[in-house]
Amino acid sequence: MQEMLSKWIDDTQEKIFAYQFNEAGQELLTGIELLSQTAALLPQERINEFNDIISGAMGALQKSDYLLLADFLQFKFKPFLESYAAGGRR
Numbered sequence: 001m002q003e004m005l006s007k008w009i010d011d012t013q014e015k016i017f018a019y020q021f022n023e024a025g026q027e028l029l030t031g032i033e034l035l036s037q038t039a040a041l042l043p044q045e046r047i048n049e050f051n052d053i054i055s056g057a058m059g060a061l062q063k064s065d066y067l068l069l070a071d072f073l074q075f076k077f078k079p080f081l082e083s084y085a086a087g088g089r090r
Helices: 002-017 021-041 044-062 066-085
Strands: none
Touching (some): 002 021, 021 066
């Protein structure tokens, strides 16, 4: 699952940096299913952190701040996934 999410993040960022915002939006819709699967697998102590990251990313999307969205994906969500894959602890 972590590999799929990491690829999804990379694909979404690539589209954002290429100014392909409609395509990036489609990537985000695709990622919603992956995110819901991830949330279902998280231990209870990680859910609030996950929700904070998703809320920040959604706030950036609502403001059409795609650079901030790309930053949330790269600097918040990817490290979160990596720490979860490494045993769920930071």
